[in-house]
Amino acid sequence: MPSKPIDNDAEQRFQLAAGASRRIVRQSRTHAERVTARLSDWINAVPATISTPCGRDKVQALAGDHLSSFGQRLEHLEAQCNAIVSHLSGVQTLLFSDPFQMLPSVPIARAVAEISASCAWELDSRVDSDERAARSYAMAFRSIETVIAQLDGSEAEQLEQLRERLVERLRSQGYGVVRKDRDGVTTNEVVQVKVGRRYAKIGFQYSQRIAAEIPALGSLYASMSGLTHGEPSYLATNWGTPDAVARLLGVVTLRSVEAWSVAIHRWIGASNPPFTNRGHYEDLMRSVPEAHRI
Structure with a gap:
């Protein structure tokens, strides 16, 4: 039986897209490693003044208002940075x-996009210190509630006790904690945190968070989810071709790491220079079939 003819156009598109994506991912990983290695020193060097979002958060923490949330934010940020570096390596x-x-x-x-969006949401320099504090507490409660739902027995009980200690601590500081209401019955599950006049919900959909924090990836996230879950409508269309996936990886990596990096640099009050060559992104766009170009 004769072999199937090679689609030279498709192969050329793949080589162009894959080459550009490899360079973007390599440069993004290098940038993420540098930021992660220096971040602790950068944060320590930020003065506790109102000149930067991080500095304003430090002022609140030193006053005793947001000390716990500031510490949790730093723990979240360290974990997120390490995770992004690891995923980029993969x-x-x-x-x-x-x-x-x-x-x-x-x-x-997809995980790189999700982590980047959550990091950008928690560090958001467009909101005030109270809201960032509420978001950090919300992230902590979400982690606890997610693990509780997956466990049973003594392990679940330990986490439930941890949740109640955190609730007690927040209420002792005058913060609000809202429990979940199920059919008129209040449960122990926490669904919202209030700090001052600012609220943060515990639950969210990653598709919504990415649409809000990395709008350029809104529609691409649905495509990634479709491919990840083996949806036939994605696997059987152009999204299931090597050049499309290679292109997807480059665009998602670039936009995700950009959002993550911008959020960190704005929070600490530092400039955020480009970390990739613009020409690589242009190569990605040139790899799109002419019939699908905008």
Whole structure:
């Protein structure tokens, strides 16, 4: 039986997209490693003044108002930075594999987008210190509630006790904690935190968070989820082709790491220079089939 003819146009598109994405991911990983390595020193060097969002948060923490939330924010940020570096390493490994590991790379890139969006939301320099504090507490409660839902027995009880201690601490500081109401019955599950006049909900959908924090990826997130979950409508269309996935990885990595980096640099009051070559993104766009270009 004769072999299937090679689609030279598709192969050329893939080589162009894969080459550009490899360079973008490599440069993004290098940038993320540098930021992560220096972040602790940068934060320590920020003075406790109102000149920067981080400085304003430090003022509140030193006054005793947001000390716990500030500490939790730093713990979250360290974990998020390490996770982004690790996931970028995974994307890079799969992008350079031969043959190209197309589908396994998508959920890892999706994780980069999710972490970046949550980091941008928690550090948001557009809101005040009270709201950032509420968001940090919300992130802490979400972690606790998520793990409680997955456990039972003594392990779940320990986390429930941890949740109640955190609730008690917040209420002792005059903050509000809202429990979940189920059919008129108040449960122990926490659904919202109030600090001053600012609220933060515990629950959210990643699709909504990414649409808010990284709007350029709103529609692409649905595509990543479709490919990750094996939805036939995505696997059987152009999204299931090697050049489309290679292009997806480059765009998602670039926009996610940009949002993560901008959020950190704005919070500490530092400039955020470009970390990739603009030409790589242009190569990604040139790899799009002419019929699908805007």
